[in-house]
Amino acid sequence: xxxxxxxxxxxxxxxxxxxxxxCNYSSSVSVYLFWYVQYxxxxxxxxxxxxxxxxxxxxxxxxxxxxxKSQTSFHLRxxxxxxxxxxEYFCAVSEGAGNNRKxxxxxxxxxAVNP
Amino acid sequence: GAGVSQTPxxxxxxxxxxxxxxxxxxxxxTALYWYRQSLGxxxxxxxxxxxxxxxxxxxxxxxxxxxxxxxxxxxxxKIQRTERGDSAVYLCASSLAGGPxxxxxxxxxxxxxx
Numbered sequence: 360x361x362x363x364x365x366x367x368x369x370x371x372x373x374x375x376x377x378x379x380x381x382c383n384y385s386s387s388v389s390v391y392l393f394w395y396v397q398y399x400x401x402x403x404x405x406x407x408x409x410x411x412x413x414x415x416x417x418x419x420x421x422x423x424x425x426x427x428k429s430q431t432s433f434h435l436r437x438x439x440x441x442x443x444x445x446x447e448y449f450c451a452v453s454e455g456a457g458n459n460r461k462x463x464x465x466x467x468x469x470x471a472v473n474p
Numbered sequence: 475g476a477g478v479s480q481t482p483x484x485x486x487x488x489x490x491x492x493x494x495x496x497x498x499x500x501x502x503x504t505a506l507y508w509y510r511q512s513l514g515x516x517x518x519x520x521x522x523x524x525x526x527x528x529x530x531x532x533x534x535x536x537x538x539x540x541x542x543x544x545x546x547x548x549x550x551x552k553i554q555r556t557e558r559g560d561s562a563v564y565l566c567a568s569s570l571a572g573g574p575x576x577x578x579x580x581x582x583x584x585x586x587x588x
Contacts, residue, residue, distance in 0.1 A: 363516075395579075402478075402580055402581040403567075404579070405576050408574075408576065451516075457573070458505065458524055458529070458571060459522055459529050459530050460574060461507060461522055462577065464516030464518070465516050466514070466515060467516050
């Protein structure tokens, strides 16, 4: 079974600084990888996903992630964060076959952007 | 268009009672997923529907949990004889056809079992 490890439970950062949120997954077989964001009192929203092709994936709100197969990692980055990026970020990997692609989730990383 | 909706947004019940949680997916989405998120945790898969059928119920924790999707649209998650450990946020997601399609999440139902 797949597992996802988010290496940092909390990441404090100052506004306009760069940030990297780390994610490692367990499987060595072909996977789909996702980053979701959960703003306070809101539902989960997709930031970006990797299905195949280019290993650098660009998402919404200036975020990007790089798929590294050899290191089984999918780290999320943003060159300059805003106060509004304060949220919980979840990395997920799909598991299953055919149309059944349930998501296996990490524990989340709480990003706190301070002025 | 309308997103995924879930009702109720909050449900407080007593230990031993029966509860039903409803999910209205995005119109036209054939795939529907239920997840459960406990405090400080990531979501945990419960069950996956493709159309009307439960294609994967391997995440249901025990036989007190059951879900249906009789017409291939609205789904109801049913919990019998609730326990305090069932307290969590129950999330529903839908996608166009399953597979790698993006899963769109509802706001969740917060279940509290006293």
